[in-house]
Amino acid sequence: xxxxxxxFAYCERASDPGIWAEPFxxxxxxxxxxxxxxxxxxxxxxxxxxxxxxxWGLALLILLIGTGSFLFHTYAxxxxxxxxxxxxxxxxxxxxxxxxxxxxxxxxxAVFVLVGVFILALRFASYIPCDPALLPVTIAAGRPCxxxxxxxxxxxxxxxxxxxxxxxxxxxxxxxxxxxxxxxAVSLALRTxxxxxxxxxxxxxxxxGTHALWHVLNAVVLFTLLSAAIRHGSSPVxxxxxxxxxxxxxxxxxxxxxxxxxxxxx
Numbered sequence: 001x002x003x004x005x006x007x008f009a010y011c012e013r014a015s016d017p018g019i020w021a022e023p024f025x026x027x028x029x030x031x032x033x034x035x036x037x038x039x040x041x042x043x044x045x046x047x048x049x050x051x052x053x054x055x056w057g058l059a060l061l062i063l064l065i066g067t068g069s070f071l072f073h074t075y076a077x078x079x080x081x082x083x084x085x086x087x088x089x090x091x092x093x094x095x096x097x098x099x100x101x102x103x104x105x106x107x108x109x110a111v112f113v114l115v116g117v118f119i120l121a122l123r124f125a126s127y128i129p130c131d132p133a134l135l136p137v138t139i140a141a142g143r144p145c146x147x148x149x150x151x152x153x154x155x156x157x158x159x160x161x162x163x164x165x166x167x168x169x170x171x172x173x174x175x176x177x178x179x180x181x182x183x184x185a186v187s188l189a190l191r192t193x194x195x196x197x198x199x200x201x202x203x204x205x206x207x208x209g210t211h212a213l214w215h216v217l218n219a220v221v222l223f224t225l226l227s228a229a230i231r232h233g234s235s236p237v238x239x240x241x242x243x244x245x246x247x248x249x250x251x252x253x254x255x256x257x258x259x260x261x262x263x264x265x266x
Contacts, residue, residue: 001078002078003077003078003079004077004078004079005077005078006076006077007072007076007077007078007081008076009076009143009148010022010025010073010194010209010211011194011195011197011198011201011207011208011209011210011211012024012025012206012207012208012209012211012212013025013073013076014207017076019074019075020074021076022073022074022076022211024203024208024211024212025073025209025211025212025215026070026073026074027212028212028213028215028216029066029067029069029070029073029215030066031066031215031216031219031220032062032063032065032066032069032215032218032219032222033063033066033067034219035062035066035219035222035223035226036059036060036062036063036066037063038223039055039058039059039062039223039226039227039230040056040059042227042230043055043056043059043230046230052230052233054098054102054229054233055226055229055230055233057094058091058094058095058098058225058226058229059226061087061090061091061094062091062222062226064087065087065088065091065222066219067083068080068083068084068085068086068087068088069084069215071083071084072084089122091222092118092122092155093115093118093119095225095229096114096115096118096158096162097111097115098229098233099158099162099173099177100114100115100162102229102233102234103162103166103171103173103177103232103233104162104165104166118154118158121154121157122151122154122155125150125151125152125153125154126144126148126150126151128145128150129145130144130145130146143195146192147191147192147193147194147195148191149188149191149192152184152188152191153188155184156181156184156185156188159177159178159180159181159184160178160181160182162177163175163176163177163178163179163180163181164178166178171232172231172232173228173229173231173232173233176224176225176227176228176232177224177225177228179224180221180224180225180228183217183220183221183224184217184218184221186217187213187214187217187218187221190210190211190213190214190217191210191211191214193210194209194210194211194214195209197209197210
């Protein structure tokens with residue numbers, strides 16, 4: 001294996017090694033760049049934008065996701081694959097840590113432990129073997145289980161679980177995070193069937209598959225998550241943080257209401 005080895009992983013590319021063999025897959029990455037730029041614009045108009053370092057980092061990662069994915073769907077090499085997947089992995093881990101800390105108000109130790117569990121789940125999901133009796137087309141084509149979509153299932157589970165908890169707590173970020181999970185589920189389904197519906201997606205004389213739609217829907221997911229972070233990243237959980245005598249939320253009020261501190265809210 002070399003860094004310049006070609007990867008033929010999508011319907012649109014088929015076995016064509018050319019740089020523009022995946023025009024739809026490549027150009028659809030503009031959606032990520034637009035999301036990153038819109039997010040940066042939203043941040044620039046926020047009060048004290050220089051203090052939103054975490055949110056700026058998320059916006060930058062989205063720009064890197066679009067750039068890396070564009071490189072992969074043009075060059076289609078091992079090094080381009082790393083440029084594609086590395087920002088995605090960092091964003092998933094980073095946003096999980098952000099949500100646990102900012103939305104759920106967990107302490108650093110709890111965040112560290114849960115993020116560690118999430119990383120292990122990502123690694124385990126990527127190596128789940130397929131049963132040839134259940135997925136004969138995928139196995140025969142020599143592709144990973146569910147076309148690699150299983151590796152993203154832990155991220156889907158995290159979005160749905162955290163979104164559901166936030167909804168139950170009445171947190172304003174609950175709805176967008178849970179909605180992002182629903183959109184991501186549809187996106188994963190489209191990624192999974194890229195080859196299965198390949199011959200049914202003829203456009204401009206060539207099969208195109210569904211991977212470009214995966215990009216567009218994921219851009220919507222990232223826009224929803226980034227907007228939630230910008231708008232609600234510092235919002236307290238209503239059920240846990242009462243108002244003080246002046247109507248302001250204070251840490252001391254929260255401590256009194258919460259009672260004895262435990263490892264998850266220290």
